[in-house]
Amino acid sequence: MRVVVVPPNAGWPAEFTTEAGCLLEALAKNVVNIHHIGSTAIPGIFAKPVIDILLVVRDLRILDDSPPVIERLGYEIMGEFGIPGRRYFRKDSAEGVRTHQVHAFQVGSAEIDRHLAFRDYMRSNLSASASYSNLKRQLAAQYPDDLSAYMDGKDAFIKEHEARALRWARQERRLTPRSTGPATAIAVIPG
Numbered sequence: 001m002r003v004v005v006v007p008p009n010a011g012w013p014a015e016f017t018t019e020a021g022c023l024l025e026a027l028a029k030n031v032v033n034i035h036h037i038g039s040t041a042i043p044g045i046f047a048k049p050v051i052d053i054l055l056v057v058r059d060l061r062i063l064d065d066s067p068p069v070i071e072r073l074g075y076e077i078m079g080e081f082g083i084p085g086r087r088y089f090r091k092d093s094a095e096g097v098r099t100h101q102v103h104a105f106q107v108g109s110a111e112i113d114r115h116l117a118f119r120d121y122m123r124s125n126l127s128a129s130a131s132y133s134n135l136k137r138q139l140a141a142q143y144p145d146d147l148s149a150y151m152d153g154k155d156a157f158i159k160e161h162e163a164r165a166l167r168w169a170r171q172e173r174r175l176t177p178r179s180t181g182p183a184t185a186i187a188v189i190p191g
Helices: 012-030 060-064 067-072 110-124 126-142 147-171
Strands: 031-037 051-057 075-077 086-092 098-106 187-189
Touching (some): 012 031, 012 051, 031 110, 051 110, 098 110, 110 126
Antiparallel strands (some): 075 086
């Protein structure tokens, strides 16, 4: 897979909102929240033009029993795909170019906090987000045909800043205690 990072696109939030609406309509009874995550959710940084979606569900078993619904939306179902407790779906354009990735977790998963803290930290820390953007551009230029090397090159930066982000989020009281059960409200949160 070719590694391409592009300048920030003001249309990415709208693309997320459209896709989140489709997911909410298809999976409404099981959806707790839908968040825009990943680089396309961080204003001002270069990114692979793939909309990453964090889907928080009441029950992963219900999601596991919904493959026809997910496939009708154009997603390929990939299972946990290396992260225990996650369900990963990916969607490509008619030309075979990745356009969307859904990372689904059951409400209460620590992975939800990790993703949201990193996103919010990068949004609020211009120095860190600029460094991340520059790193992504450098790695894409260095490894244009090696997605694994590109991802490996980001790993240390991401781990370091995830740890900072989680500390920051706790200090800022941006993280709420993880729910021990299903939430009662359904919401689509673009931020």
